[in-house]
Amino acid sequence: MGRMNEPPRLPExxxxxxxxDRLAMACRGADECGDVWQLEPGVYVAATAGPCEEVLRRAQDFPKAPSPLFPPLKRSSGAPTPEERVHAHxxxxxxLRPQTVAARIGEIAPGTARFADQWPLGEDVEVLPVVRHTLAEIGVRYLFSEDAPTLLPYASQLFLAREVLVRPSRWVWPRWIPTPARRFRTRQQVAFTDALRPIVRRRRSSGRLGDDVLGQMLRPSPRHGLLPEEAVLxxxxxxxxxxFETPSRAAGWILLGLARHPQAAGRVAAEAALLPADPAATTSTHLDRLQYTQALVREVLRLHPPSWLLTRRTTRQTQLAGYTIDAGSTVLVCPYTAHRDAREHSEPDQFQPERWLDGPGSPAKPGVFLSFGTGPHGCEGEALAMAMLTLLTAQTARRCHLSEPPGPGPSHQVTTLEGLATVGLRLRATSRSREQSRFP
Known part of the structure; x- marks a missing residue:
């Protein structure tokens, strides 16, 4: 007989x-079992806003599993120490902090405008590969400035290595087994590092460190001094x-939202009409004025959080929502169902960007908005991602009417294995102006 205070288990x-069907079962679990429910013995789902927020905040009780996508490379000189990793982070x-991103909006905006300008009109376009390339260009340039063209091909291969690594498999191999996917990842990681190393050395020897993220990492800290080269790499x-990986999934849902909600898209277009004609002249002030656009982006991410399920493991027996969770248990944090908590959002299944403008909902309220996580392991690139997505949304709506292609079949397939994505999404654009333009 189970413990009296263990979370309920969903029948069947x-x-x-x-x-x-992960999404359907997650919603059913939240509806029938409440705040926390049991998927299997020792596996629990935090389903509503309060418990999700609590798990993510209590990192000592519910730490993130130590499974880096790109683990340290084995070198004769040795890997960076844990302390050096903390300093590198x-x-x-x-x-990546908000004020730094705000100062570089003029570097982010041109890429989003090119994406919209080059959309082929009147054709069914598979969206995700193109938007991923655009966001990769923007993201890599934000990190590495003038060295971005050198590193972009290697970044694309890193993404491919990630895709190969997370593909479904019949077998779950121990981490120490060098499977073909892991060997491929290591080769791409070595290639990226070998391309980055001379850039690091050139910047340090010349004294021109740069104002990008790499430059920030090369600057000595008053407290810790210079980071070792291996810790940087x-x-x-x-x-x-x-x-660009998670923002690309988000952008797919946002562009589909523009297609399915033309009135909202028109309101974004009207707001975006006030952006400078020269995208490079865009500032954080212009971005701040895109209030409805930001609300639309946030609403899409509420309904379709790209990282819809987060895994945590308990280090000791603890309490969650009044239930006892044993040490060694797995807790699945589900922003997808937390964002549909009717106690936090009125008509939670409805697309209502205005809720972020007029209603009591606030992204700062605990558990209300978890698309970027929260707590010690919240997304460090949130400010950059929101800037990229807001500007991409504004520039696209400013130039294009989007629609789903006519036909009997769906415009995309929803996948949930490694995030919530619109795989194969195809959209059609018509111009809001007389200009006709194409992707190169």
Missing amino acids: GGFASWSR AARMRG DTLPGITVAT
Whole structure:
């Protein structure tokens, strides 16, 4: 007989049902079981706003599993120490904090305008590859400035290595086994590092460190001094892919939202008409004025959080929402259902960007908005991602009417394995002006 205070279990649940339709089962679990429910013995789902926020904030009780996508490379000189990794993360964050992003809006905006300008009109376009390339150009340039063209091809290969690594497999191999996917990842990681190393050495020897994220990492800290070269190199593959991988999934949902909600798209277009004719002249003041556009982006991410499920493991027996969670348990944090918590959002399944303008909802309220996580492991690139997505949304609506292609079949497939994505999404654009333009 189970403990009296353990979370309820969904009837006819379990991993077999979960694997068939994760979203449907997550919603059913939240509806039938409440705040926290049991998927399997030792596996629990935090389903509503309060418990999700609590798990993400309590990092000591619910730490993030140590499974880096790009683990440190094995070198004769040795890997960076844990302390050096902490210092490298802090240095990287100096280049990603909101005030730093705000100062560089003029570098982000031109890429988003080119994306909209070059959309082929009157054709069905597969969106995600094009938007991913655009955001990769923007993200890599934000990290590495004038050295971005050199590193962009290697960043694309890092993304491909990630895709290969996370593909579904019948077998879950121990981490120490060098599977073909892991060997491919290592080769791409080595290639990226080998391309980045001479850039680091050139900048340091010349004294021209740069004002980008890499430059911030090369500057000595008053407290810790210079970061060792290996600490700089090892921390950058993951954040390089992160600047465009998750934002690309988000952009797919946003562009689909513009297509399905033409009135909202028109309101974004009217707001975007006030942006400078020269995208490079865009400033944080212009970005701040895109209030409805930001609300639309936030509403899309509320309904379709790209990272819809986050995994945590308990280090000790603890309490969550009044239930006892044993040490060693897995807790799945589900922003997808938390964002549909009717106690936090009126008509939670409805697309209402205005809720972020007129209603009591605030992204700062605990548990209300978790698309970028929260707590010690919240997304460090949130400010950059929101800037890229807001400007991409504004520039696209300013230039194009989007629609789903006519036809009996869906415009995309929804996948949930490694994030919530619109795989194969195809959209059609017509111009809001007389200009006709194409992707190169």
